[in-house]
Amino acid sequence: MYRMNRYAAEFIGTFAIVFFGTGGIVIDEHTHGAIGHAGIAITFGLTVMSMIYTFGDVSGAHLNPAVTIAFSLAGRFPRVEVIPYISCQAAGSIMASLLLNFLFPMNRLLGATLPAGSGAQSFIMEFVLTFFLMLVIIHVSTGSKEQGMFAGLAIGATVTLEAMVAGPICGASMNPARSLGPALVSGHCSYLWIYMVATSAGASAAVLSWKLLPAHPAAKSNASI
Numbered sequence: 228m229y230r231m232n233r234y235a236a237e238f239i240g241t242f243a244i245v246f247f248g249t250g251g252i253v254i255d256e257h258t259h260g261a262i263g264h265a266g267i268a269i270t271f272g273l274t275v276m277s278m279i280y281t282f283g284d285v286s287g288a289h290l291n292p293a294v295t296i297a298f299s300l301a302g303r304f305p306r307v308e309v310i311p312y313i314s315c316q317a318a319g320s321i322m323a324s325l326l327l328n329f330l331f332p333m334n335r336l337l338g339a340t341l342p343a344g345s346g347a348q349s350f351i352m353e354f355v356l357t358f359f360l361m362l363v364i365i366h367v368s369t370g371s372k373e374q375g376m377f378a379g380l381a382i383g384a385t386v387t388l389e390a391m392v393a394g395p396i397c398g399a400s401m402n403p404a405r406s407l408g409p410a411l412v413s414g415h416c417s418y419l420w421i422y423m424v425a426t427s428a429g430a431s432a433a434v435l436s437w438k439l440l441p442a443h444p445a446a447k448s449n450a451s452i
Contacts, residue, residue, distance in 0.1 A: 233308075234315045236286035240278040241319030241404050244290055246326065247274045249338025249409050253331050268390035268399075276383025283379065287368075291402040292316055293430035297361050301434045303368075313404075320408030328412050339409040340398030340422050349397035349418070350425045356389045357401045357429030358436075365437050401426055 251270040255262040262270070275290070282288040287304075289295045292313040298304035324337050331337075342349035363385045367378040390399040400406045406422035409415075 233286035234311055236282040237289060237312055237315040238319040238322075240282045240286070240288055240290040241316040242323045243278055243319075244271070244274050244402070245320045245323035245338075245405055245408050247271075248405065249324065250327055252336075252338035253327055253334050256334065257331060264394060265391060268387050268394055271390050271399075272383040272385075272387025275386045276379045279379035279382060286312075290316060290404070291430075292404055293357055293402060293426040294361060294364060296427055297365070297430035297434045300431055301365060301437065303365075316404040317407055320404040321411060322408075324408035324412035335413065336415060337409040337413040339413050339415045340400040340406045341415065341418055342398075342421070343396050346418060346421055350421050352393050352397040353400060353422060353425035354429040354432070356393055356397075356399060357426040358433045360385050360389065360401050361430040361433035362436060365433065398422070401429075403427060 248267070248271040251262050251267045255267060278290055279288040282290075287298075289298065289312060295304065295309055295312045295316070299306050299309050327334070327337055360382070363381055367381045386401065389401060393399040398406070400422045403423045403426050406419060406426075410419040410422075
């Protein structure tokens with residue numbers, strides 16, 4: 228039962244990120260700019276922060292396949308749980324996009340992440356963005372659980388900052404699941420590989436960097452869940 232609760236938390240949390248985050252993009256287009264770029268960035272950050280505080284003690288609130296993979300590589304998350312977690316995150320993303328498609332059938336992109344410039348430019352930006360996001364996550368988390376008074380605030384603020392800066396160029400996905408649902412449901416999958424590979428590679432590189440940094444005593448004592 229506890230395992231199913233964790234899977235449900237990952238599904239619901241990822242659903243919320245895609246529904247509210249990409250929903251903000253869809254509604255901004257529908258209302259001709261009522262939310263604005265800054266509002267969309269803040270919406271993503273607030274949703275991530277809220278879901279961390281909601282599900283951090285249940286599933287760790289990964290809500291992101293790149294984060295799940297990175298925690299596994301760091302030895303702070305059981306490898307046997309990686310596929311179930313990613314499957315639930317992907318399902319949550321797809322269901323959120325299906326609902327948005329039902330609500331706004333005339334919207335063409337459904338908030339899909341697409342490069343504004345070259346594919347290489349967006350790949351590098353997504354790699355760097357996810358690297359720093361994961362670096363923050365792994366330093367404020369306990370084991371593979373994002374919890375504590377300031378963890379959600381720090382991670383949500385990082386998402387907001389990066390979305391504010393890089394959103395207009397690469398979409399600032401930082402999350403394969405965030406890009407998966409909108410791409411599949413809208414049919415715009417040409418650049419999906421960028422947001423799958425670059426984000427996962429960036430998060431994995433952050434783990435390598437974390438391993439090379441001096442270990443914090445508390446991190447050693449909470450190295451597993």
